[in-house]
Amino acid sequence: MTVLSDREIKNPHGTFVKTRFLLPSLTKAEKKVAVFLLEKPDLVLGLTLAEFAEAAGSSQASVLRFCQKLGLEGFSELKLHLTKELSVKQPDVTSQEVSLDDSFAEIMEKVFLINIQTLQDTLALNAQNCEEALNALLTASRVIFFGMGDAIIPCYFADIKFKRLGINSQVHSDPDLQLTMASLLEPGDVAFAVSHSGRSRTIVEAMRLAKERKATTISITKYEKSPLTKVSDITIFTATVDTTLGKEIIARRVAEQAILESLYLGLLAKKRQQYEKNLKITTEVIKFNKL
Known part of the structure; x- marks a missing residue:
């Protein structure tokens, strides 16, 4: 079963969404690539394939396998998507933790934002x-x-x-x-x-x-x-x-x-x-x- 074969990334942060989704199923070497990408996406843009693999503590083959699991042809296409996606501010849903100390207005805003983000990421x-x-x-x-x-x-x-x-x-x-x-x-x-x-x-x-x-x-x-x-x-x-x-x-x-x-x-x-x-x-x- 191919999970992520759709070539068109409709979500403005689709690469990040798919990377987070894939994390639990990746090999140890591929996971290093994914974590580095999520933590330092800006840095990835300036690296060659060999440099990215070394910086992530992985191998070039693992980087390419990771790209394929995202539904991309290779590292160049990954960088192309990153360039587009980083130009759009990425919402940090993890910072929207609902606290019992929040005002009701804050609770409503956070709940709505979480639901909106979930729908966009699922799409x-x-x-x-x-x-x-x-x-x-x-x-x-x-x-x-x-x-x-x-x-x-x-x-x-x-x-x-x-x-x-x-x-x-x-x-x-x-x-x-x-x-x-x-x-x-x-x-x-x-x-x-x-x-x-x-x-x-x-x-x-x-x-x-x-x-x-x-x-x-x-x-x-x-x-x-x-x-x-x-x-x-x-x-x-x-x-x-x-x-x-x-x-x-x-x-x-x-x-x-x-x-x-x-x-x-x-x-x-x-x-x-x-x-x-x-x-x-x-x-x-x-x-x-x-x-």
Whole structure:
């Protein structure tokens, strides 16, 4: 699975976003390259490939492998992106830690900034993977969503949206029902999981069962190296930076919901004639619930 093959960096700081995302999965030598880049990007611009490798305490081969993992052809292209990105001030989200001593106005500002940055960074990671997910959904016989805890919320959101288009979708919060549904999936079905950590036991098992049944498995998670990604055909990554007290910011849920909303609108755009008709019917019928 290629995570970062999209050549167009739409986020003005896409290289930094992708570098931070890749850090946990890099080799020791590649990690030295990444850390040096994040800490001294201005210095990198004035270095040759050999000088950069030496300064980072790594090798030229490791630098080139790192560039390839960013989706770049080589060191020259990396420097080109750095030149463009350093011309735009990079927001320091890590400095936006929410304190109980903050005024309410400060708390609001920090929460909004964290959510905005999370959405921008997530967008920089996922162009190709979202396209693959959309194509899988377009041909799906049915879509089953899986999530635990507050991760079930974006699943319910997506299920409602998909149903209004006439898509055969389901979501269940009960762990037993989730495993039951997964065990009965068939080729042509899509199992769609949402898990920030990628380590929810029930969700991972449900996706394993779905994959075993030859259904297409799609997941949204933050971590590339997690049990969930191992049982996912397509993985969409969120780039959440949580600096709030107790690490309970809703930024991860906002990013997940934005991804699902994008897929919903993508489906509507691709099958406009069919889905617009269904949406008109379902929109009209639920007017009954409003006075």
